[in-house]
Amino acid sequence: MNYYEIVIVGAGAAGIAAAKSAYEAGCNSILLIDRKKEMGGILLQCAHRGFGSHLTGVEYTQKLLEQFPEKIQVLLDTTVLSISPDRTVILSGVAIGFRKVSFDQLIMATGCLEITLGSLPVAGTRPEGVYTAGQVQEMVNIYHQLPQGPVVILGSGDLGLIMAKQLVLEGIEVLAMVEKKPKCGGMARNQRCLSEYNIPLICSATVTKVLGEEYLTGVKVYNFHTEEEQVIPCKSLLVAVGLCPDQTLIYGLGTLNWIHLCGNCNVVHPMVDAVILEGQKAGITAWDKIQRGN
Amino acid sequence: MKVVDTVVIGGGVLGCFVARNLMRWKISVVLLEEKNDVCMGVTKANTAIVYAGYDNQPGSLKAEMTVHGNEVFDTLCKDLEVPFLRRGSLMVGFGPQADKVMQKKFNHGIRNNVPGLRLISGKEACEMEPHLASGVTSALYAPTTGTVNPWQLGIAAYENAIQNGCDVWLKTKVIGIQKTEYGYAVETTKEFIECRAILNCAGLSADKIQELLFPPTVRLILDGSEFLVLDRHTATPEHIIFHESEEAGKGITAVPTVEGNLLLASSKRPMDGEYFSTSSKSMDRLRSIAADILPKVDLNQVIRSFGAVRPNPHWMVEKKGKLVPDGKSIGSFVIENPAPGFYSLIGIKTPGLTCADELGKYLADRTAEYLNALPNRGFNPKRQAIRAVRKMNFETRNSLVMRDPDYGDIVCQCEDISKAEILEAIRRGATSIAGVKYRVGVGMGQCQGSRCSQIISKLLEGARHELL
Numbered sequence: 001m002n003y004y005e006i007v008i009v010g011a012g013a014a015g016i017a018a019a020k021s022a023y024e025a026g027c028n029s030i031l032l033i034d035r036k037k038e039m040g041g042i043l044l045q046c047a048h049r050g051f052g053s054h055l056t057g058v059e060y061t062q063k064l065l066e067q068f069p070e071k072i073q074v075l076l077d078t079t080v081l082s083i084s085p086d087r088t089v090i091l092s093g094v095a096i097g098f099r100k101v102s103f104d105q106l107i108m109a110t111g112c113l114e115i116t117l118g119s120l121p122v123a124g125t126r127p128e129g130v131y132t133a134g135q136v137q138e139m140v141n142i143y144h145q146l147p148q149g150p151v152v153i154l155g156s157g158d159l160g161l162i163m164a165k166q167l168v169l170e171g172i173e174v175l176a177m178v179e180k181k182p183k184c185g186g187m188a189r190n191q192r193c194l195s196e197y198n199i200p201l202i203c204s205a206t207v208t209k210v211l212g213e214e215y216l217t218g219v220k221v222y223n224f225h226t227e228e229e230q231v232i233p234c235k236s237l238l239v240a241v242g243l244c245p246d247q248t249l250i251y252g253l254g255t256l257n258w259i260h261l262c263g264n265c266n267v268v269h270p271m272v273d274a275v276i277l278e279g280q281k282a283g284i285t286a287w288d289k290i291q292r293g294n
Numbered sequence: 295m296k297v298v299d300t301v302v303i304g305g306g307v308l309g310c311f312v313a314r315n316l317m318r319w320k321i322s323v324v325l326l327e328e329k330n331d332v333c334m335g336v337t338k339a340n341t342a343i344v345y346a347g348y349d350n351q352p353g354s355l356k357a358e359m360t361v362h363g364n365e366v367f368d369t370l371c372k373d374l375e376v377p378f379l380r381r382g383s384l385m386v387g388f389g390p391q392a393d394k395v396m397q398k399k400f401n402h403g404i405r406n407n408v409p410g411l412r413l414i415s416g417k418e419a420c421e422m423e424p425h426l427a428s429g430v431t432s433a434l435y436a437p438t439t440g441t442v443n444p445w446q447l448g449i450a451a452y453e454n455a456i457q458n459g460c461d462v463w464l465k466t467k468v469i470g471i472q473k474t475e476y477g478y479a480v481e482t483t484k485e486f487i488e489c490r491a492i493l494n495c496a497g498l499s500a501d502k503i504q505e506l507l508f509p510p511t512v513r514l515i516l517d518g519s520e521f522l523v524l525d526r527h528t529a530t531p532e533h534i535i536f537h538e539s540e541e542a543g544k545g546i547t548a549v550p551t552v553e554g555n556l557l558l559a560s561s562k563r564p565m566d567g568e569y570f571s572t573s574s575k576s577m578d579r580l581r582s583i584a585a586d587i588l589p590k591v592d593l594n595q596v597i598r599s600f601g602a603v604r605p606n607p608h609w610m611v612e613k614k615g616k617l618v619p620d621g622k623s624i625g626s627f628v629i630e631n632p633a634p635g636f637y638s639l640i641g642i643k644t645p646g647l648t649c650a651d652e653l654g655k656y657l658a659d660r661t662a663e664y665l666n667a668l669p670n671r672g673f674n675p676k677r678q679a680i681r682a683v684r685k686m687n688f689e690t691r692n693s694l695v696m697r698d699p700d701y702g703d704i705v706c707q708c709e710d711i712s713k714a715e716i717l718e719a720i721r722r723g724a725t726s727i728a729g730v731k732y733r734v735g736v737g738m739g740q741c742q743g744s745r746c747s748q749i750i751s752k753l754l755e756g757a758r759h760e761l762l
């Protein structure tokens with residue numbers, strides 16, 4: 001079939017919640033698409049606890065997918081390439097090939113992108129060994145590969161802290177977390193790892209320069225208070241300076257009343273519970289629109 | 295020991311084009327490159343401009359090659375299937391000093407036969423290019439200025455050379471050169487190569503390579519500059535903009551690339567630490583000038599910054615009994631010929647990319663003459679690019695995916711690049727993520743490879759296993 005009442009881009013927490021709620025509200029024609037091989041989005045690379053009550057991301061996904069309605073069409077390993085104003089999407093996937101699908105309502109649940117080193121005013125070379133924190137999370141938990149230690153982490157938000165803890169548990173030395181603000185950025189429960197594992201936090205400081213020709217050999221850290229610069233030799237740098245909603249697919253489309261944004265693709269949420277609520281709301285709104293004939 | 299007619303040292307854009315043009319002759323060639331891939335030196339960090347030719351001294355080889363190189367660039371890129379866009383350029387000034395420079399360049403351009411060159415008012419420039427800040431006092435418009443991706447061009451020439459029979463040794467460093475009865479013996483980290491001619495295109499090491507056998511005549515003094523790349527989705531000027539600042543040599547350049555990103559380039563500054571390292575000060579300057587002259591460009595959309603190294607050739611002079619560089623960067627192309635059959639390109643900076651095929655032909659023709667070589671009638675100047683799904687229309691793409699599902703498997707989401715393209719890049723010689731990036735463009739989007747590097751690593755690893 002090449003027409004669905006609702007097409008949902010992204011089968012992470014928001015997309016799954018949207019699909020379920022639209023189905024429960026009465027919609028029988030839903031297509032849920034994800035570029036990954038499994039449903040769950042970013043949750044799948046989260047081995048730490050703290051989802052729902054104290055589940056890991058993977059466990060939480062399993063719970064979300066319990067009794068997932070069979071009537072919802074799911075296309076995995078499929079990338080949505082573009083969205084056109086004539087209410088069609090173009091898809092490319094291993095199983096389905098290259099094709100166009102039309103719809104009535106579209107739910108964007110594409111999650112977020114990490115801010116990379118490239119967009120920061122950091123000088124120096126561009127060697128191997130510089131990653132975003134989420135990239136390392138995926139490397140470790142999905143591909144079972146570790147970055148080379150010792151490691152420096154730029155940014156002390158939740159993702160940075162979670163990765164610091166996990167790397168230490170994997171036996172990798174985390175030499176420092178470097179934070180621009182005067183104090184740690186993450187939630188209290190994530191901050192605990194700093195004292196538990198003796199991870200040094202350097203506040204009011206930032207990485208100003210990356211060193212190393214082919215491979216990373218160190219970073220220069222500048223302290224705003226002391227105005228001193230120090231070189232920390234390291235083999236990997238994790239950039240954990242923030243996330244931004246991934247709205248690339250709708251750039252230039254303007255506001256269209258048949259597009260509904262939810263989850264981290266709308267605003268970056270610290271907790272999955274809020275993402276689920278937003279997803280559910282999007283599913284219901286989309287279905288309402290269909291029933292009211294827009 | 296290997297025996298060939300000619301050894302080309304260095305697989306930058308110049309070495310690749312020298313090798314390609316040698317294939318027009320019945321000459322056996324081996325190209326030696328120290329790194330594990332080509333185009334990873336000076337070539338990897340440049341402004342990507344195909345110059346019109348008004349910057350160069352009238353009557354010079356550089357002027358002649360630039361104007362002619364520019365004229366035939368469409369044909370070259372058609373043969374090699376490399377994207378090339380004649381965006382046209384506006385050199386803009388904001389005061390009397392710049393106006394004077396512009397007048398001089400205009401005069402040079404006319405004498406160099408640069409087509410369509412016009413000196414225009416600031417008002418006209420701003421009408422042509424709404425992105426420009428007001429206050430432009432005069433502008434030099436050159437419709438023939440274009441842009442090409444330097445790695446893509448170099449790699450295309452490299453593949454074309456191989457396809458015509460050129461032998462290539464990667465990860466092979468030249469460490470010594472000796473004179474022999476027959477010609478030269480090149481000592482490498484692999485084995486000795488006996489040859490009759492050597493074409494030294496070793497980029498940043500070209501002076502050192504020549505000095506392996508000859509006394510120093512030219513030395514390279516390095517400086518650097520910085521580049522910022524903006525996301526493809528931001529609005530950019532349509533023209534290539536050269537900002538001629540009131541203080542000589544302090545202007546910036548803005549290039550809307552063939553990929554659709556805006557590339558901002560700083561003026562030169564002294565070396566700061568390692569090769570290809572950027573300096574914060576210079577990056578800050580670049581940003582602030584860009585904000586002044588292109589106020590509508592959203593500088594929050596920078597997705598990457600990188601540094602370039604510029605090799606400036608200096609003649610060696612005797613001072614107090616010692617040979618030292620004379621302190622003046624040589625303006626013309628330095629093509630040394632210290633002994634029969636030995637040529638060196640030393641410190642070919644801008645417009646080396648524009649002139650790559652011209653310089654390649656020049657050296658190849660001289661080598662052929664020296665070796666008394668016959669033309670190779672079987673030379674095929676055409677090279678096929680890797681098929682890119684993002685450039686196909688719906689029907690073509692659809693039928694291709696039906697035949698080979700790997701074309702449907704999108705690995706680089708930002709740039710819409712399929713697994714099939716990546717596998718083809720690996721087949722053609724990419725051995726690293728950078729090598730794949732240079733061949734098909736993965737990782738050049740907003741996420742800078744953070745989402746696809748792992749998958750590409752796996753594909754590279756798979757290919758290595760297959761080889762074993």
Ligand SMILES: Cc1cc2nc3c(=O)[nH]c(=O)nc-3n(C[C@H](O)[C@H](O)[C@H](O)COP(=O)(O)OP(=O)(O)OC[C@H]3O[C@@H](n4cnc5c(N)ncnc54)[C@H](O)[C@@H]3O)c2cc1C
Pocket residue numbers: 303304305306307308309326327328329332333334335336337338339340341342343344345466467468469495496497498499500503519602603604605639642643644645646647648649
């Ligand atoms: C900042 C900047 C901007 C530029 N912008 C433009 C532009 O917009 N337009 C334009 O026309 N031109 C431009 N140029 C000029 C152009 O980039 C260069 O002329 C060109 O890339 C030089 O290529 P190359 O092959 O000489 O050097 P490289 O690319 O450095 O190649 C030399 C190769 O030799 C290898 N090598 C070195 N030593 C050895 C050894 N002992 N054994 C084996 N291999 C060895 C190196 O590994 C390297 O791969 C620019 C240059 C710079 C620096």
